[in-house]
Amino acid sequence: MASDSPNVPRWTLTDTLYMLFLRMMAIICLWFALQYWAMLTGFSLEGRGRFDLLPPAWKAASTALAVMFPVAAVGLWLLAPWGAVIWVLAAATEIAMHEFYPSIFGIKPLLVIAHLAVAAVYVLFQLALFLQRRKQARQVRTDLP
Numbered sequence: 001m002a003s004d005s006p007n008v009p010r011w012t013l014t015d016t017l018y019m020l021f022l023r024m025m026a027i028i029c030l031w032f033a034l035q036y037w038a039m040l041t042g043f044s045l046e047g048r049g050r051f052d053l054l055p056p057a058w059k060a061a062s063t064a065l066a067v068m069f070p071v072a073a074v075g076l077w078l079l080a081p082w083g084a085v086i087w088v089l090a091a092a093t094e095i096a097m098h099e100f101y102p103s104i105f106g107i108k109p110l111l112v113i114a115h116l117a118v119a120a121v122y123v124l125f126q127l128a129l130f131l132q133r134r135k136q137a138r139q140v141r142t143d144l145p
Contacts, residue, residue, distance in 0.1 A: 014132055018125045019079060025118065026076035029087060033069035036062050057104045061097055065090055084122065091115040 011019075039049035040062055051059060068090040075083020095112050097105040 012132060014125070014128050018129060021121065021125060022076045022079055022083070025087065025122075026073045026083070029069045029073035029076060029090070032090075033066060033073060036066035036069065040066055055104075057101070061093065061105065065093060068093070088119070091119065 035044065038044040040051045040054075042050040047053075049062075051063070054062065068086055072083055072086035072090055075081075075086055077083070095115055098108045098112055
């Protein structure tokens with residue numbers, strides 16, 4: 001009976017750490033989303049960041065980010081590939097806001113560095129997973145001499 005059961009691959013340490021990393025990113029994205037929604041609805045910044053009081057550039061950027069971050073959070077939590085894509089779009093938007101338009105959005109070097117550091121960790125995880133899967137694929141092959 002045991003030989004009839006499907007052979008399900010076990011999660012490696014890299015897979016587990018990657019899953020935890022994505023879930024942590026999801027929580028952080030949800031936090032960013034809540035911050036943008038609190039600003040837009042007037043719950044933070046003493047009401048000065050309400051949507052109707054913002055300049056047009058801030059209206060466009062903050063509403064886009066208020067939508068992108070919760071969508072990215074759901075995708076990252078579900079471990080779906082599109083979650084990382086939406087996160088990259090949101091992070092790139094924030095980086096562009098604060099690096100290329102500092103006169104409009106202000107300078108936030110810590111936020112930019114944090115986004116770049118998380119992106120670097122994500123790329124390292126992808127590389128580690130690629131190498132791990134390539135090694136596993138070589139071990140499974142039976143046609144090697």
